[in-house]
Amino acid sequence: MNSVYQRRRIINRMVMTLCVAAAAFGILWLLMILGTLMFKGAAALSPDVFLERTKMSGGGLGNAILGSLIMTALATVVGTVIGVAAGTWLAEYGTKSRLASTVRFINDVLLSAPSIIIGLFVYAVMVLPMGHFSGWAGVAALAVIIIPVVIRATEDMLKLVPNTLREAASALGAHRWWVVTKVCYGGARAGIITGILLGCARVSGETAPLLFTSLNSNQWNFFDMDSEMPNLPMTLYQNMTINSFIPRQVELAWAGALILTAAVLALNIIARIISSRRSKG
Known part of the structure; x- marks a missing residue:
């Protein structure tokens, strides 16, 4: 022994x-x-990095930062609406139906699909028919990436809500939609929000989809989403490759990388805090 x-x-x-x-x-x-x-x-880092637009030499990253915030926010809103609705149907209505199984399979494929493939798809269905790059195409590409993340989070969190709560609400005469919106969403809210934040963190640094959809711009053209849209990932890519012979552009690229990393880290920390509170609750 x-x-x-x-x-x-x-x-x-x-x-x-x-x-x-x-x-x-x-x-x-x-x-x-x-x-x-x-x-x-x-x-x-300096105030000019956040206040000035990108230029051929020097300037700042203000328009790129704001452009990324706008596209990420719009994509998150679209992804949240579609993802929560689809995840709710899978967990509460579709359950074990053949259509639900098909949707889950497609969702799993999208979760593991390379982002550049999604960018090429949006390029084919939006950019080519329109004849030009646009901010809307970038939003569409980012939304396609975030949707499967939100669907998975919503379905998994709703399945964790005990059926006894649904049965108790139904026994009191509540309609099915009331049970889902008040009881199920109430119990799964923290987990769903965590999934949304993680999806937002994932798309905030995507470069490949934007290369085929929104491309980039050095102007403050945020009210014209039908044209090329400035964004931080593409600006970093261009500064470290095309403009790598300009020292100031390389410095701005490092500053932008730090800003982007800090934003993603903050989103992940917030998601962790919400998740931990849900576990304690």
Whole structure:
């Protein structure tokens, strides 16, 4: 028995050591990335970065930041409305029907689909017929990416609501729509909001879909969504590739990368806080 026990202890320590080493390896790279962003990005931050528009040389990132906020916000609204509605139908009405199974399969495919494929699809169905890039095409591409995330979160959270609550509300004479909106949404609200925030964080840094849809602009043209739309990911891409020979543009790219990383990190932290409160509740 002692030899078996000793062997198990040795194997357990070896596995634990490998797990800790793997975690440390990943954390090390994360800290190196964040450290590089802080070192190079913070040095380039100034009020002009947020107030001035992008230029061929110098300028700021104000229009790109605002353009990204507008497209991400619109895509999140569209994705939330469609995603919550579809997720509610899957959890409360479709359940085990053949159509629901088909929708779930398509949703799983969309969840794992490369974003550049979605960008090419929107390019084919919107950009080519219109004959030009547009902010609306960018919103459509980002919405297609966020919709499956919200659908999955909504369905999973609604399924966690106990059926006894639905039965109790129905026993009191409540209509089905009232049970869903008041009882089910009330119990799943925190989880659904968490899914929406995670989906928003995912699309906020997408570059490939915008390359084929909204492209980019160096103007403050936010009231003309039918034209090319400025956005932060595409500006960073252009500054680090096409304009890499201009030192100031590279500095702005690092500053933009830091801003984008901070925004995504903030969304993830908020989602974690909401999720933890839901678990405690």
